[in-house]
Amino acid sequence: MSSRTLSLDLRERVVAAVSNGLSRRQAAERFGVSPASAVRWCALAATTGSPAASPRGGDRLSHRIEAQAECIHALIAEKDDLTLAEIRARLAENGHHFAIGTLWRFFARHKITWKKRPLTRRNRTGRTS
Numbered sequence: 001m002s003s004r005t006l007s008l009d010l011r012e013r014v015v016a017a018v019s020n021g022l023s024r025r026q027a028a029e030r031f032g033v034s035p036a037s038a039v040r041w042c043a044l045a046a047t048t049g050s051p052a053a054s055p056r057g058g059d060r061l062s063h064r065i066e067a068q069a070e071c072i073h074a075l076i077a078e079k080d081d082l083t084l085a086e087i088r089a090r091l092a093e094n095g096h097h098f099a100i101g102t103l104w105r106f107f108a109r110h111k112i113t114w115k116k117r118p119l120t121r122r123n124r125t126g127r128t129s
Contacts, residue, residue: 006033011041011051018042065106068096072106081114 010031017027018038028038041051065072068091075082075090082090084103091098107113 005053005056006037008052011045011053014038015042015045015051062102062105062109064096065098065102069106069110071096072103076112 010033014027014031014033014037017030018024022030024038024042025035028035031038045051071091071094072087075087084100087103088098088100
């Protein structure tokens with residue numbers, strides 16, 4: 001199976017060849033693609049009007065946690081030193097189950113960070129400068 005999307009130009013030429021009288025198999029052989037691809041592209045063109053590929057990749061799941069953004073912000077406002085595991089447990093109490101990594105990415109997207117304490121510079125004797 002090919003991991004890349006074939007060009008729209010190629011897809012349109014295969015569909016055009018089929019609409020001009022070639023069979024799907026003949027068009028596939030002529031343009032060097034699989035017969036299954038020619039069948040799919042023709043079906044796609046018939047239903048949507050274009051053999052264009054659907055968008056690939058991207059985030060399809062963050063909408064679940066984004067729907068809980070107000071609740072998460074409220075938890076942080078209530079107690080600002082919660083760990084990710086504690087936030088996860090609080091959300092699970094309400095029936096919303098998320099992995100720690102999902103919460104981590106949520107906070108990264110929203111640019112929410114916790115600073116534990118300001119760093120102090122120490123010299124070699126152990127005294128602060």
